[in-house]
Amino acid sequence: MTDVLIVGAGPTGLTLACDLARRGVAVRVVDRSPQHPRSSRAKGPNPRSLEVLEDLGIVREVFDAGSAPLPMRKYRDGVPVADTDPYADCAPTPDAPYDRGRLIAQWRLEEILRDRLLSHGVRVTTGTEVVGLDQDEDGVTVSYADGSSAPARYVVGCDGAHSRVRKLLGIPFDGETDEEQVMVCGDVEITPGVLDRGIWHQWFDAGGAVMLCPVPGSSTGWWFQAGPERDPSGAPLAPSRDGFRRLFARHTRLPGDHLTEATLLSTYRVNVRMAQRFRAGRVFLAGDAAHVHAIAGGLGMNTGIQDSYNLGWKLAQVLRGRAEPGLLDTYEEERMPVAAWTLDTTSERLRATLEAIRRPGGGLDSAVTPETAGLDRGYRWSSLAAPGADGVLRSGDRAPDAPCHDAATGAPTRLFRTFAGPHITVLGFGPATQDTLRRARAAHGEAVRTCRVFAAGAPGAETAAAGPGALHDRDGLARAAYGADAGTVVVIRPDNHVGLIAGAGGHDAVHRYLDVLDGAAQPDATSAEGMVDGAPKG
Structure with a gap:
């Protein structure tokens, strides 16, 4: 019998799988996609997630495949008006070796995590869709779309905002979707030499915006984010390559044909939602399956990675009989308040950014604060935090380096x-x-x-x-x-x-x-x- 079935092979699920596998837990990872996605999506791990990846033994690979965060150049009416480096005054300290995150395409980070998982003898199973969960006190019977079923002692849903696992459990996903806050996104190719690849370019005009950040490891690839084109009634149009070219030309004042390709197109709406529970019996939720929020501050993937880092060792201790099952209750106890904080913080950072871009020189740097590094997130309220007097460090805090x-x-x-x-x-x-x-x-x-x-x-x-x-x-x-x-x-x-x-x-x-x-x-x-x-x- 599989000890832990992980549904979803994004960074959240892969982090959990790596942590469990190194602890000798029999883990299986399934994903409904027929092949591993090539989307760059999330822009990379923050300092706290880098500490997690160091513990898993892959931080060097992440540094080699990525780049440092780039300075941001803000434009108005096609003219550069300000350059800002949000990390200019940051430096590593004895207790925190990573003073900034790392830019890396999500597909590349997932590839590194899959390679690490494979070194533990575990391979992700693609094209496998979970359609049913039937649990009792001994385990969970998992049903698949092909008609097969298999048992697992525990299941963790890491299958994103539209989580099938969460829906099968009947757990409400409370919150709201702002239909007015819409952005189109994609991976694009731009003619070499047209834009400086050492800069995150941001055009904010009265009639919209385009943001272009170079994807590390590519000579022509860029992350593209923009306000959508709209029809005469004001409704946003679906993203397309021609639409991206028009947006590119309108805001950069460069010929649209410099944008030579656009793939993995999507429309993003601001969703702020959290599951009412992160656990139902032997089934857990992590990452976007448990909480979604505004992208300001770059905390989405990072919060999921840290969910997994919290849950992995607890599952392993219980499965190996080294801790009582009640230890698993502390996952929701500890991570749900962090998720609630993340929803509030990212909503506030989005508000601050939308306010900043109304003025020439304002940009995405408004979303970057010391809190978004993730180094101050702890569990002082937890039943695992032993009580005692206040001091320079308290139980539940992140353990500092030295x-x-x-x-x-x-x-x-x-x-x-x-x-x-x-x-x-x-x-x-x-x-x-x-x-x-x-x-x-x-x-x-x-x-x-x-x-x-x-x-x-x-x-x-x-x-x-x-x-x-x-x-x-x-x-x-x-x-x-x-x-x-x-x-x-x-x-x-x-x-x-x-x-x-x-x-x-x-x-x-x-x-x-x-x-x-x-x-x-x-x-x-x-x-x-x-x-x-x-x-x-x-």
């Missing part, structure tokens, strides 16, 4: 390299944490990776005896990022969020908390109470 050195070899490394992989991580700051780390290893084996973090100036003999994986925090950046004193222990969840921070005297709480993530304890609000026994946490 440059360190291998305590045994002196080689430079980073906390993220310690976190990378399917395990739980326990950091111990100071010699007083040694027994806590030893007990964690003994109780949980390979499911937990323990790491001593030595302060600057730690005695050489102690450092040399630290054992493999110990880190030397020469510059104190790890301690600063985690607000750690001598004796602090930090539990990092498999999705690289802080689970618990225990100070001196709170180390028994570490072992009770680890039993929630990798044991028999029930992960509900009462199980988290008293975990730190008054000890300070970040």
Whole structure:
């Protein structure tokens, strides 16, 4: 029997599949499309999604296939009026190695994810449409359009805004569609040399707009977005190659035949909707199947990737009998508030952008804010966030990175390299944490990776005896990022969020908390109470 059937092979479904497969879960991915789409659609991962892709082991491939975000040139009446680089003042920091996202065609990102999945022995099955779901306490019987059926222990619908899985479950998709906010989109080819490919070009005129962003990895390909042509009654016309040429010529003041090809044409309307539930028994929803919103800020694909990153380890722990089934309840508990925030934020960014483009020099940079990087999205409200005093870092927050050195070899490394992989991580700051780390290893084996973090100036003999994986925090950046004193222990969840921070005297709480993530304890609000026994946490 398949452990997890994933319906939909976009970035959301493929991220989940990669995460499950590396954890030894028997996963199957099906998609109704007869072949893998070639659309560029979403423009790429944001900084938080890059951290997820690094953990999955493919961030280098994404960097090689993509490009950095481009400066934006705004035009009025065909004349350049402003150049803006929304990331000009950004730089990596010790706790956040990615200060900006990466431009990459969605089809190329999906190709990279499929290759990674194939390295785990899993191949996507195309041309396979799910038409029925019948579940009981033991699993789900999945029916397909060809008349066949097969069992799975769990099903995850990653099949987009028109999700068949969501409809089969009868889950309402509440919200609204703004029929007036319409945009036509497509992938186009433009004569080489006509436009600078180092610029995201944006023409905003009183009568409409055209935006052209070069697709990385191509010498002639561009993302095309525009206000639609309209008929005499004001109704938007369907996109076409000739229509794109007319829009191109009208706004750029360049000959329309420079736009030589237009494919994957679509009409986009602003939809702001969220499923009433993200789970029905053994079936889950993720990505656009669970929530859709305005494209301003580029959070659509990224929110789906992070849905999967939250759900994957929880499914794996339950399937392997290492956690109680109640752990799965925390997926909806944690991700639904993030989805609601995303709907509100993208709607506000759309409003700000529409206001900005009314003025010469305004453009899509109005949609870019620090929040759209995704680095401040955490789960402080979660029943998996152990209670305690406020600090520089709190349970539920994204776990920060920090440059360190291998305590045994002196080689430079980073906390993220310690976190990378399917395990739980326990950091111990100071010699007083040694027994806590030893007990964690003994109780949980390979499911937990323990790491001593030595302060600057730690005695050489102690450092040399630290054992493999110990880190030397020469510059104190790890301690600063985690607000750690001598004796602090930090539990990092498999999705690289802080689970618990225990100070001196709170180390028994570490072992009770680890039993929630990798044991028999029930992960509900009462199980988290008293975990730190008054000890300070970040």
